[in-house]
Amino acid sequence: MIVTVTLNPSLDRTMEVDVLARGQVIRARSARLDPGGKGVNVTRALLAGRVPSVAVVPVGGPEGDRLRQLLLAEGLTVRAVPVAGHTRSNVTVAEPGGVATKLNEPGARLSHGELAEVARVVAAESAGAGWVAGCGSLPPGVPDDIYAQLCRRLAPAGIRVAVDSSGPALLAALAAGPDLVKPNREELAEAVGSPVGRLADVVAAARQLRARGARSVLVSLGADGAVLVDDDGVIAGDAPVENPKSTVGAGDALLAGFLAAGARGPRALAEALAWGAAAVRLPASRMPRRPDIRRDIVRIHARPDLDQRLMT
Numbered sequence: 001m002i003v004t005v006t007l008n009p010s011l012d013r014t015m016e017v018d019v020l021a022r023g024q025v026i027r028a029r030s031a032r033l034d035p036g037g038k039g040v041n042v043t044r045a046l047l048a049g050r051v052p053s054v055a056v057v058p059v060g061g062p063e064g065d066r067l068r069q070l071l072l073a074e075g076l077t078v079r080a081v082p083v084a085g086h087t088r089s090n091v092t093v094a095e096p097g098g099v100a101t102k103l104n105e106p107g108a109r110l111s112h113g114e115l116a117e118v119a120r121v122v123a124a125e126s127a128g129a130g131w132v133a134g135c136g137s138l139p140p141g142v143p144d145d146i147y148a149q150l151c152r153r154l155a156p157a158g159i160r161v162a163v164d165s166s167g168p169a170l171l172a173a174l175a176a177g178p179d180l181v182k183p184n185r186e187e188l189a190e191a192v193g194s195p196v197g198r199l200a201d202v203v204a205a206a207r208q209l210r211a212r213g214a215r216s217v218l219v220s221l222g223a224d225g226a227v228l229v230d231d232d233g234v235i236a237g238d239a240p241v242e243n244p245k246s247t248v249g250a251g252d253a254l255l256a257g258f259l260a261a262g263a264r265g266p267r268a269l270a271e272a273l274a275w276g277a278a279a280v281r282l283p284a285s286r287m288p289r290r291p292d293i294r295r296d297i298v299r300i301h302a303r304p305d306l307d308q309r310l311m312t
């Protein structure tokens with residue numbers, strides 16, 4: 001069982017346009033609504049891969065009701081904690097070739113009591129779970145060390161914690177020794193305070209995160225694939241996609257695939273890359289189902305070329 005915690009879930013509205021031009025009225029070719037938020041997407045991907053998972057989310061207002069309905073319609077197991085603020089709506093403007101521009105709201109403030117209730121539900125759901133994944137940005141009112149608190153609370157029970165976040169929330173989590181963190185290239189650069197232009201920079205930065213407390217670091221690198229730095233060393237890989245449709249949620253699918261495959265070694269990295277690539281071939285933040293996943297396109301590099309310059 002994998003429990004996901006999304007403190008700042010969203011309704012994700014995606015509009016397809018020919019070209020995004022600032023200051024213009026742009027007529028969208030199509031619009032769709034998906035349930036969103038990083039942990040929510042991880043549970044959606046796990047469900048599609050038939051891996052048991054439950055999503056814990058605060059929900060509020062008509063937007064929160066809609067989010068809950070969409071999740072239930074997809075067949076997710078959801079523990080929705082009612083809150084006073086309204087669940088946010090995030091907008092993606094999708095251009096041809098998989099170029100996505102995202103506008104993410106800050107999200108509704110969570111009160112101290114609401115956060116305590118979410119924590120109570122997470123603790124209850126986590127009993128017997130293999131992993132708890134804390135994913136995404138923090139809404140107003142939530143302290144930066146919330147993921148660190150999660151690690152400290154669950155570690156004594158032998159429950160492993162994965163954190164996919166950015167900025168101060170990621171930095172604070174490191175100090176509590178998460179079993180896994182999944183930064184993308186920008187989040188990694190921000191965490192170490194220097195750019196990562198080559199694979200060698202990625203590896204050095206990932207080692208820094210390990211030195212600060214993370215057990216394993218899975219870095220997602222867009223079209224450049226992903227790198228895993230853990231107790232066993234460094235492995236990298238990629239899975240080329242010719243016609244990317246949408247990269248939104250690809251990092252969540254990657255994390256889901258990694259956890260589903262045991263979160264260690266080349267097999268888990270390969271599965272992660274297969275799930276990430278499959279998400280990129282689908283529109284908006286649709287999560288891949290089993291038939292969408294192609295393992296034959298994955299390339300694993302046990303001894304990656306560290307001089308390699310990153311493309312994306």
Ligand SMILES: Nc1ncnc2c1ncn2[C@@H]1O[C@H](COP(=O)(O)OP(=O)(O)OP(=O)(O)O)[C@@H](O)[C@H]1O
Binds near residue numbers: 183
């Ligand atoms: N253009 C692409 N071609 C092939 N694979 C891709 C491409 N873009 C992303 N991927 C796959 O998806 C994974 C996640 O992508 P990325 O690094 O953009 O994650 P992210 O920024 O965390 O995404 P999100 O926050 O939207 O979930 C990559 O590690 C890779 O496996």
Ligand SMILES: O=P(O)(O)OC[C@@]1(O)O[C@H](CO)[C@@H](O)[C@@H]1O
Binds near residue numbers: 008036038248285
């Ligand atoms: O604002 P955050 O929490 O960083 O990211 C939220 C979000 O952009 O992430 C998901 C894709 O990974 C989307 O479903 C959602 O809109």
